[in-house]
Amino acid sequence: MSAVTRGPVFGHVLKTGLYSDLTLSCSRREFSVHRVVVCSQSEVLAAAIREPFQEAKTRTIVIEQYDADTVEKMVEFLYTGDYGSPLHEAQETNDASVAGSTASDDDLLQHISLNSIADYYGIKALAELSKAKLQQASENASNKASLLDAAKEALGQTGDLTLHAMLAKLTAKNIRQYLETDQLAELVGNFGIEILRDIVAAEDTMRSNITHLQFELEAERARHEGAKARSTRIVENINNCMNTLKESEGCRNQSCRAKFNCYIEERGQSFEPLFLLRCSECRCRH
DSSP states (O other), rough: OOOOOOSHHHHHHHHHTTOOOOEETTTEEEEEHHHHHHHOOHHHHHHSSTTTTTHHOEEEEEEESSSSHHHHHHHHHHHSSSSSOOOOTTTOOOOOTTTTTTOOOOHHHHHHHHHHHHHHOOOOHHHHHHHHHHHHHHHSOOOHHHHHHHHHHHHHHHHOHHHHHHHHHHHTTTTHOOOOTTHHHHHHHHHHHHHHHHHHHHHHHHHHHHHHHHHHHHHHHHHHHHHHHHHHHHHHHHHHHHHHHHHHHHHHOOOOOOOOOOOEEEEETOOOOOOOOOOOOOOOOO
16 A cells, blocks of 8 residues: 555545544544555554454454554654644644754654654654754753763664664763763663773773874874974075175175185084185185
């Protein structure tokens, strides 16, 4: 059965109950729904009302694994493509984006429950939306430690391994903070905590070594650039002496009558010597 197009029409019939031909019953609450909407998006629910099951005769599916609020939001999604508000306040929209949703610590557990029921009834689009909402809520939640509560619930409620992997990555971002809590120890055990502490310590050591190597590399680069600059100055100094020697026919000291003869005097520091051209007779600097 192909999926129907969700939108204002289906949002309207959901609130009014018009033409409903199937009932979802949960914790003394009943939701009047339409098979064409519900069963087209969940093969599991579609199979439940086929012969020879009792649900096919009563046209009622009893849901015992989840609370009524979770079922309500699942139904809201099946009709509108989104969830998050009571049905009488739900905006009838075909937009499944998570933009604009507000996040609280309770949202994390809510999205876990929606992912769980989506996984149970095979509603892939709802599973993906719940993961997107969960990630956004985890970033905006006021208490980051509540993420561990959500992870604990997820491991017990849903078999969506991609959700487990996402929660693991979110937890890893704040692993140093979580290592000091009892919650993480409850999830991974003391042995797991010791492994994580060793990994974090090794990462810290590696970061420290990288920082030290970067510092040494910068220092070596500075030394190299300094040596290169000194070499350039020394070569220019020698070239100036040689050019002066070529251009001079005699000593620039007018009182010096000797035939121009010269020598190069070395001064300055050993790491950057300074060469001077002097007259051999009067020692005048050229």
